[in-house]
Amino acid sequence: MAVSLPQRPAPANAPRNASRRRADGSTKKWYSSVVARVVLVVISLAFLAPLYWMVASALKSDEELAAFPPTLWPRELHWENFSAAVQSMPFFTFFRNTVVVTALSVVFSVVSNFIVAYGFSCLRWPGRDKVFYVVIATLFIPFPITLIPMFDLYAKLGWINTWAPLVVPSMFASAFYVFLIRQFLLQFPRDVLDAASIDGANAWRTLWFVVFPHARPALATVAIFAAVGSWNDFMGPLLYLQDQDVQTLSIGIQAYTMTASTEDFQYNQLMAVSFLVIVPLVVLFFVFQRYFIRGTTVGSFK
Amino acid sequence: MSTTTDPPRVAREDHLSVRRHRRPPLSARDRRRLWTGLAFVSPWIVGVCVFVVYPIVYSFVISLTRYSGMNSPEFVGFTNYLSAAVDPLVSTSIGNTLLYAVVAVPCSLVVALIVAIAMNQDLREVRWYRTALYIPSLVPTFALGFIFIVFVNPQFGFVNQAMRIFGAEDVNLLGDPQTIKFVIVAMAQLAAGNAAIIFLAGLRAVPPTLYEAARVDGAGPVRQFLSITLPLISPVILFNLITGISSALQIFTEGYVVSAGVSDAIGGPDNGTLFYMLYVYRNAFSYASLGYASALAFLLFVVGVALSALVYVLSKRFVNYDLDAG
Numbered sequence: 001m002a003v004s005l006p007q008r009p010a011p012a013n014a015p016r017n018a019s020r021r022r023a024d025g026s027t028k029k030w031y032s033s034v035v036a037r038v039v040l041v042v043i044s045l046a047f048l049a050p051l052y053w054m055v056a057s058a059l060k061s062d063e064e065l066a067a068f069p070p071t072l073w074p075r076e077l078h079w080e081n082f083s084a085a086v087q088s089m090p091f092f093t094f095f096r097n098t099v100v101v102t103a104l105s106v107v108f109s110v111v112s113n114f115i116v117a118y119g120f121s122c123l124r125w126p127g128r129d130k131v132f133y134v135v136i137a138t139l140f141i142p143f144p145i146t147l148i149p150m151f152d153l154y155a156k157l158g159w160i161n162t163w164a165p166l167v168v169p170s171m172f173a174s175a176f177y178v179f180l181i182r183q184f185l186l187q188f189p190r191d192v193l194d195a196a197s198i199d200g201a202n203a204w205r206t207l208w209f210v211v212f213p214h215a216r217p218a219l220a221t222v223a224i225f226a227a228v229g230s231w232n233d234f235m236g237p238l239l240y241l242q243d244q245d246v247q248t249l250s251i252g253i254q255a256y257t258m259t260a261s262t263e264d265f266q267y268n269q270l271m272a273v274s275f276l277v278i279v280p281l282v283v284l285f286f287v288f289q290r291y292f293i294r295g296t297t298v299g300s301f302k
Numbered sequence: 303m304s305t306t307t308d309p310p311r312v313a314r315e316d317h318l319s320v321r322r323h324r325r326p327p328l329s330a331r332d333r334r335r336l337w338t339g340l341a342f343v344s345p346w347i348v349g350v351c352v353f354v355v356y357p358i359v360y361s362f363v364i365s366l367t368r369y370s371g372m373n374s375p376e377f378v379g380f381t382n383y384l385s386a387a388v389d390p391l392v393s394t395s396i397g398n399t400l401l402y403a404v405v406a407v408p409c410s411l412v413v414a415l416i417v418a419i420a421m422n423q424d425l426r427e428v429r430w431y432r433t434a435l436y437i438p439s440l441v442p443t444f445a446l447g448f449i450f451i452v453f454v455n456p457q458f459g460f461v462n463q464a465m466r467i468f469g470a471e472d473v474n475l476l477g478d479p480q481t482i483k484f485v486i487v488a489m490a491q492l493a494a495g496n497a498a499i500i501f502l503a504g505l506r507a508v509p510p511t512l513y514e515a516a517r518v519d520g521a522g523p524v525r526q527f528l529s530i531t532l533p534l535i536s537p538v539i540l541f542n543l544i545t546g547i548s549s550a551l552q553i554f555t556e557g558y559v560v561s562a563g564v565s566d567a568i569g570g571p572d573n574g575t576l577f578y579m580l581y582v583y584r585n586a587f588s589y590a591s592l593g594y595a596s597a598l599a600f601l602l603f604v605v606g607v608a609l610s611a612l613v614y615v616l617s618k619r620f621v622n623y624d625l626d627a628g
Binding site: 033036037039040041043044045047048049050051053054057065066067068069070112115116118119120123124125126127128131134135138140141142143144145146147148149150151152153155169171172173174178203207228231232234235238239250253254257258267270271274277278281282285293296297 | 328332335336338339340341342343345346348349350352353354356357358360361364371416417420423425428430431434435436437438440441442443444445446448449450451452453455457458459460463466492496499500503544548551552554555558559562563579582583586587592595596599600602603606607610
């Protein structure tokens, strides 16, 4: 249930207990750990306060939410706010749409990035590393430049109000994921690849039957990043999904609550659906946390 | 893609050897390898053409036209850029974005570093603190926007309640075009967990022997932090700085969601959250001025690339890569 860091092999010259040392290296005094604990608890509470307020507000009655000053803990727990919230809008349609878009993006991202990363790591071909510099350079292209051209293109293709603009781009590999998988595949033993080649396996068979079984940790990281990115995407659905039938949670909830007349605007229900949006992400995190952390840290080291 | 590994070899080799005889010739084997390699990376090649090269070229071309998406583009030269120079809302949105970036980027670095140091404490229950500090960065930006609309609400929010304890007057932080920007800065800090994880990996890569040597020489904790920790994690600081600047310049969802929830207009109140990208969005999709919006987007593109390059060049002087080498 708690964050642990991926185990990295200690450098040869570092003492074995490197991870247990104190940051400042000083010897412990009896009060120092008390002070540290107080500070840590305070910082942690500050970070969790908005989330706590979300849950508390979601469970308050309309009257209690409107009461002034606000209560810190709901006097009565109104669980029915959750059922009222999901019935007040096509929540399950939004939810299903989000799951489908996320699942498609994950599958396409994993397959396309794996194939491309394999081409940049396990295969040897003239100019490979020069081309890879171009991949890295595209990491620094500010994304907003693509907004209007892609919208115009998708509009001409008739893709507005379909999921294609959110899903199709993941079929074409993205620089960050390619980089992430490539870093992993570069450690794959050369001998094994050569043996596969001698045994008559071509590059395509080697990719799926030799490399794939060993690449799973890196692919899991990409899958999780793609899933979170797709689940959290707001701008894409905002631009391309105008019909309620195809909207995802992000734009669906936003459009429903913010454009509804203010009298119908129930903040406790907004907090209830926000909670429901976050729960799958938190579950995903606790199940796959080491992949989350590996994916976050890989970019910072060349 | 599966068909690429068995090309008609003889025919292709003959064809190439005729056309490329001036270059030092690739051996037949290398040529085969080249084609196989290119076949495997072809999804990326298509992707970079469609999603990078085409948009950049298109944006520049369309930025020289008047175009609504329906008509055929009408060439107007640099009119759109000249209009941008005198458009008061362009200055407003640049001002909002710069103010946000200047406050949020340094804040985020400091907060993330503090969180990373907190996550690195040698305490038995440190995993719980790590979890508590990381969980908020899982919350999608749009949901965080919803939460802050309620959390900072003057009537039923937590923040005003807390401020009253310290004797502050009741103010609607979301109703003022200046304070709402600081609310969004504070909101961004909740996602410090991601940058903190990167810092944490950096902190743990510093060899403990350096701290031991410094202690023997009589350096206190502050001196150790300034003279050992900071220089050695400078590559990680650079990484977080570049990603921080670029995402601050592109800030969109925060402004959209929060302003839609608390004011009549997207970008409100009083254009206080009209960030640059929101203004691009407004021109493109509310006013259907795709030409003008493309000019604005192209300017942001140029500035973004230039800033990344500048930070990278400056970093050569201040960033210490000794750890990477070892």
